[in-house]
Amino acid sequence: MNAPGADGRAAGGPDGRAGGPPRPARLAAADVVRLGAAGLRARPLRMVLSAAGIAIGIAAMLAVVGISASSRAGLDRTLAALGTNLLTAAPGRTFSGADAALPPESLAMVRRIGPVRAVSATGTVDAKVYRNDHVPAAESGSIAVLAARDDLPETLRATPARGRWLTGTSPDAPVVVLGATAAERLGIRGPGPRVWLGGQWFAVVGILAPVPLARELDSAALIGWSAARRLLGFDGSPTTVYTRSLDAAVEQVRAVLAATVNPQAPNEVLVSRPSDALAAARATDVALQGLMLGLGAVALLVGGVGVANTMLISVLERRAEIGLRRALGATRAQVCGQFLMESLLLAATGGAAGVAAGSAVTAGWSWWRSWPVAVPWWALAGGLAATLLVGAAAGFYPALRAARLTPTEALTG
Template sequence: MRRPDRLSPARLAPADVVRVGGAGLRTRPARALLSALGVAIGIAAMVAVVGISSSSQAELDRRLAALGTNLLTVAPGQTLLGRPATLPDSAEPMIGRIAPVTAVAATGRVESARVYRTDRIPKAETNGLVVLAARLSLPSTVGATVRAGTWLNAATARYPAAVLGAVAAARLGIGHPSPLTSLLVGSARFTVVGVLDPIPLAPELDAAVLVGWDVAVTALGFDGHPTTVYLRCRDQQVEAVRAVLAATANPSAPGTVAVSRPSDVLAARRAVGETLTALLLGLGCVALLVGGVGVANTMVISVLERRGEIGLRRALGATRGQVRLQFLTESLLLSALGGAGGVLLGVAVTAGYAGYQAWPSVVPTWATAGALAATVLIGGAAGLYPAVRAARLSPTEALSAP
């Protein structure tokens, strides 16, 4: 007697798998939305942290490119006896003779002068401001820009005229100087002719009152010794120039000369920012893990609530593999929904914050790709156990459940 052909279960096309897997999300939209929200928060946190950090670094790189990383400063250190050293008067012109040096300017601190808005201010209230004699080439050397008024020139440098750093102007309450705006510097009245913008590579100038070199000597008792020499050199020769600066500035005592590169401070600030980014990414991963637990919890409850559906499908011929694939697909769709929403939210947060800070908005491709990959892993891990549990239910057991 001929045996009948063995029946084989129907195969589900990919579109059918997605449709069957999405049925559970459509029938319980509120629960699906809340579960996807947990994943979205974790993904958004990760994308926003990476995006804001990348935008900040892009802004820092833009500023460094505009300001240049070829600025070096020379200042006096200490003698062998621990006393403050001084730079010789010839330090600035000697440094200017170094072949790769393209610009040089000096400032000198006027120790005996204090700054007051009027003579009614108590002598102890100096606001932490300093008076610096400045060369005319200082703005072009350090990358300073004038916010209001004008910089010193060959005429005003010989007369009682002053330019304020950004912090000094704020502390003195001077925003836009006029011909009637004056300060008491030492015992002389100085007219304020300009206010500078903040100087990222020379922040020590922000809290300074800058006067001409000649008038500082004649009217304020300045000794003529520079306390800081700023110089620009060719980018390819920065380290070579840095190596000879101490001996050039003070040949008789090079060990008492301190040489620094202000842009190194900004690079260190970026390294600190990267460390903070790593910490925030860790917090984002914790949030993503919590979201994955929420997805797993939703899928387990879904299996318990839909035992009748599972039993009916099994009775109609669905295999364990098809049931397992259905619930795994549902978990992946749930996580993908949260992942897509999280990526969009993270990009929106990055764009909003970068726009508020006037930074370029940068979201690395690897961040969005990694976020989507993380959602697939979260969805697969969260839905694996519920899918296996659903597949193990026999038709009679599932149909007999209350």
């Protein structure tokens, strides 16, 4: 037995309890972080290479989510500007399989639909357009010639990129407005030049900006309705009727549009909503996003394996340090906590770098495509959470292995 001390209690450890070694000091959370950071600073190159694997995975996933979100935001902004209340009616086929036609009075009948606010049309003209009169007739350049109503830009919300629309000149004047793609194919950069259209010269007075909801205009040469009838023998039958309706009544107008355009044969009329094609493109982007997220997850997994490998090698290289710490009184839990903290800090460093890189890629790509930058907050939080989970999972086994080493094994191994 131990002899009693001056205060009448049995002599023992520093805490006054009888016998046994003193309890090891507890490490505060800040101390554990400092120990983990010191272990990483001792091998900076290895830390950078291991963190890079995590950073690439997080950056890939965040960039995919951010670019997809920015793309959808840009599409939503475009639809808001162009409107989703545009409907088109075009001729289909007859029961015998022949090409159908719309009656010339189609526009007047559509204007009688109450919720319709704007109506316009284009008609296909049997003519070809060339840069000059020396081009062989077999080379069409895939440029359609369309007769256009004066109110077409207002209905489609189309704007000239250069020059002006057909209005402002005589209705029968031989002038033409080119779509963006048609102008590029003809090598025309602005108003002024003449083109050989339908066997005669037409002056180019404008070039349209791309029209997202009427892509057929981009590769067309547009001439006035009256000029097409007088100069090129156009019969006045519309090929495509464009209507703008009240937003709340689009579906009702869509239901009666075919019967209104061609009451004698509504089954020969094709009615469409151009904005639906853009919505379908957005759905395709979502499917592609799932694929790219899978690739990002694989990259993150590879980064986690790299972290686990780095920590395992670190345990093997630092056996002497582990043995010394154990000999000085460090517990298994403290050693385990030190190496687990190193793994977490390593993963967190890679995750922070990945979030920054992914955000920068999203911002740069969105700026280049003129999209609003949209990085969802859940993607940022999820990226950081994923790195911590990967770090904990990757560091668990190496930390457990370090904790299991006895002082004798560590110092003599």
